[in-house]
Amino acid sequence: MMSPQDIIEKITSAADYDDCIVIVESKTQANLRWASSTLTTNGVIATQKITVVAFVAVEGGMATGSVTRTSVAESEIIDIAKAAGIAARAAGKADDAAELKRDFASGDWKAEHIPTGPDVFSGIAPELGETFRRSQYDQIELFGYAEHTHDTTWVGSKGGLRLRFDQPDGRVEMTGKSHGRSRSTWEGRATRDFKNLSISEIDLEIRTRLEWQGRKLELAAGRYDTVAPAGSVADLYAYLGWFTGAKDAFEGRSVFSERGQAGKTRVGETFAKLPINIYSDPHYKGLECSPIVVSGLSSSMSSVFDNGQSAPRNDLFKDGKLASLTQTRATSILTSLPYTPAGGNIIVDLPGAKGDLNSLIADVKDGLLLTTLWYIRTVDPTTMLLTGLTRDGVYKIKDGEVIGAVNNFRWNESPVELLNRIKAASATSITQPREWAGDVARAAAPAVIFEQFNMSTVSPGS
Numbered sequence: 228m229m230s231p232q233d234i235i236e237k238i239t240s241a242a243d244y245d246d247c248i249v250i251v252e253s254k255t256q257a258n259l260r261w262a263s264s265t266l267t268t269n270g271v272i273a274t275q276k277i278t279v280v281a282f283v284a285v286e287g288g289m290a291t292g293s294v295t296r297t298s299v300a301e302s303e304i305i306d307i308a309k310a311a312g313i314a315a316r317a318a319g320k321a322d323d324a325a326e327l328k329r330d331f332a333s334g335d336w337k338a339e340h341i342p343t344g345p346d347v348f349s350g351i352a353p354e355l356g357e358t359f360r361r362s363q364y365d366q367i368e369l370f371g372y373a374e375h376t377h378d379t380t381w382v383g384s385k386g387g388l389r390l391r392f393d394q395p396d397g398r399v400e401m402t403g404k405s406h407g408r409s410r411s412t413w414e415g416r417a418t419r420d421f422k423n424l425s426i427s428e429i430d431l432e433i434r435t436r437l438e439w440q441g442r443k444l445e446l447a448a449g450r451y452d453t454v455a456p457a458g459s460v461a462d463l464y465a466y467l468g469w470f471t472g473a474k475d476a477f478e479g480r481s482v483f484s485e486r487g488q489a490g491k492t493r494v495g496e497t498f499a500k501l502p503i504n505i506y507s508d509p510h511y512k513g514l515e516c517s518p519i520v521v522s523g524l525s526s527s528m529s530s531v532f533d534n535g536q537s538a539p540r541n542d543l544f545k546d547g548k549l550a551s552l553t554q555t556r557a558t559s560i561l562t563s564l565p566y567t568p569a570g571g572n573i574i575v576d577l578p579g580a581k582g583d584l585n586s587l588i589a590d591v592k593d594g595l596l597l598t599t600l601w602y603i604r605t606v607d608p609t610t611m612l613l614t615g616l617t618r619d620g621v622y623k624i625k626d627g628e629v630i631g632a633v634n635n636f637r638w639n640e641s642p643v644e645l646l647n648r649i650k651a652a653s654a655t656s657i658t659q660p661r662e663w664a665g666d667v668a669r670a671a672a673p674a675v676i677f678e679q680f681n682m683s684t685v686s687p688g689s
Contacts, residue, residue: 231251231253231381232337232383234249234251235249237301237304238277238307238308239384239385241304241305241308242279242281242312242385244281244283244312244315245283245284245289246282246384246385247279247282247308247311247384247385248279248327248382248383248384249277249278249383250280250380250381250382250521250523251380251381252275252276252277252380253273253274253275253340253378254273254276254377254378254379255271255272255274255344255377256271256273256274257270257271257343257345257374257376258272258372258373258374258375259348259352259355260372261355261359261369261370261372262368263368264358264367266359271343275297275298276296277295277296277297277307278293278524279293279307279308279311280293280311280523280531280534281308281315282315282531287320288320288324289320289324290320291525291531291532292312292314292316292318293311293524293531294310294311294314321525322557323530323531323532324532324557325532325533326532327384327386327534328533328534328536329384329388330386330387330388331389331390332388333389333390333391333392333519334391334392336391340377340379341393342377343376343395347375347421348421350421351426354426354427358427361430362403365405366406367405367433367437368404368405369402369403369433370401370402370403371399371400371401371402372400373397373398373421374399375396375397375420376395376396377395378394378395379394380392380394382519382521382534382535384534384535388535390519390521390535392517392519392521394516394517395420396417396669397420397421397424398415398416398417398659398668399415399424399426400413400415400659400664401413401414401429402619403430403433403434403436403437406437410437411619412432412436412437412440412598413433413599413619413661414429414432414433415661416659417657417668417669417670419513419515436598436622439620439632440620440632441631442632444623444630444632446595446623446634447685448636448682448685450679450682451595451679451680452593452595452650452676452678453594453595453596453597453676453680454588454591454597454676454677455597455674455676455677456584456599456658456674457655457658457673458599458658458659458660458661459597459660459661460672460674461573461575461658461659461660461663461667461672462663462667463640464505464573464575465660465663465666465667466603466613466642467543468553468569468573468667470483471483471528471543471553472553473492473528473551473554473562474558474562475527476552476562477492477558477561480608481609482610482611483549483552492564494550495548495550496548497547497548498549498643498647499547499646499647499649500547500649501547501577501649502547502577503646504542504544504575504577505542505543505544506543506545507540507543507570507573507574508540509538509539509570509571509572511572511574511671514572514574514657514669514671516571517571518538520533520535520536520537521534525555527558528553528569529555529568529569530555530557532555532557533555533556536556538569538571540570541553541569541570544646547646551564552564553567553569554567571669572669572671573670573671574672575672576652576655576673577649580651580653580654580655580673581653582653582654583653583654584653584674587651587676588624588629589628590627590651591627593624593626594676595622595633595680596624597617597621598617598619598621599617599619599661599662600615600617600638600661601615601616601617601661601662602662603662606639610641611641611643612640612641613639613640614637615637615638615662616635616636616638616686617635617636617682618635620632621634621635634686635685635686636682636684637682637683638683639681648678648679648680649675649677650675651676652673652675652676653675655671655672655673656671656672656673658671658672
């Protein structure tokens with residue numbers, strides 16, 4: 228079997244056009260899964276993806292096209308190089324063309340992929356087994372999984388790119404059910420290596436919430452001051468990754484478009500009454516990710532021509548103001564805004580904020596506490612209005628204490644409009660989104676109090 232480095236060298240050598248970028252991603256994933264407090268499956272999965280991007284000079288500019296395979300035999304090298312060239316010529320002149328990065332190296336190019344495996348769980352396995360035993364004794368059923376991935380990416384080109392980056396990611400998600408499954412709650416944690424993760428802390432959170440559900444209260448739909456845990460905040464603001472395209476805003480198709488003024492964006496406008504920061508940073512401790520752009524496909528927010536460019540910290544919101552929008556080098560010329568590529572993580576913070584979820588609960592006189600937001604969907608992209616459901620526990624807060632569980636709701640809110648209704652925030656911590664667990668692997672956020680969060684209708688879901 229050819230190594231990723233050999234695949235890149237052979238395909239770029241076979242490419243008979245102006246330039247060729249080859250991206251090879253080797254990923255291994257180890258997992259544990261359990262149901263009814265009993266381990267059910269475990270294993271390791273290995274995958275590989277090869278993307279070939281062709282750059283072909285055409286009349287008036289440069290065309291580009293790409294093809295992706297899960298494996299490439301040596302006998303297929305010429306065919307895949309040719310297929311990418313055909314795709315480029317069929318696409319015609321690219322509107323995101325920019326000068327390609329050349330003769331640039333980063334990372335240990337020659338090293339092999341270091342696979343993850345079951346040993347990554349050795350620190351939590353005994354604690355997990357003890358948690359299962361206690362839950363069975365107390366008639367609590369635990370469902371969930373632990374997952375760890377190690378993804379190695381190589382990027383090479385005819386023009387001399389030789390880039391390599393290793394990305395570890397991990398998480399635990401656990402649902403607890405009790406009293407004949409009439410009570411249910413969820414807890415999730417993110418980790419890079421499982422060395423800083425406590426199963427007993429997860430178990431304690433689950434037990435506390437199941438106990439809260441011992442008292443049931445019926446509550447009508449309406450607007451309530453609502454405490455959202457960090458994971459729910461990350462789920463809401465993950466949407467900025469899809470809605471902050473500068474090109475979309477410049478063309479009037481975004482919540483960040485200046486209304487009534489063609490070709491204007493809302494960069495510089497204040498959106499939050501508190502000095503909230505929302506940004507990506509490849510060097511954020513515990514959420515480290517690639518500091519270099521890797522793109523196998525062009526879109527309004529990314530470009531294959533930007534492969535190898537630097538992806539530094541990008542402040543989307545700074546001190547409550549919209550500071551930038553995500554874009555390519557090509558769209559930066561169109562919008563006259565700086566080149567600001569998408570980052571590989573998202574961080575939300577309020578400078579100087581202290582405390583945690585419990586300290587926010589103590590500050591609420593009359594309101595609600597969420598566990599998670601679920602089935603989030605876009606209603607109106609021009610306002611970033613979202614809808615979704617609450618799940619696995621919504622709780623009534625009275626005079627700073629949780630006094631019982633209420634019914635679930637459907638909610639309708641815009642995370643952008645909500646920025647101005649953040650009443651308070653805790654310290655920021657690394658968190659695990661639930662809705663976007665498979666898409667947003669690296670997030671840090673505070674718990675927050677949203678003023679008058681819109682619980683639009685009562686939901687019969689649990």
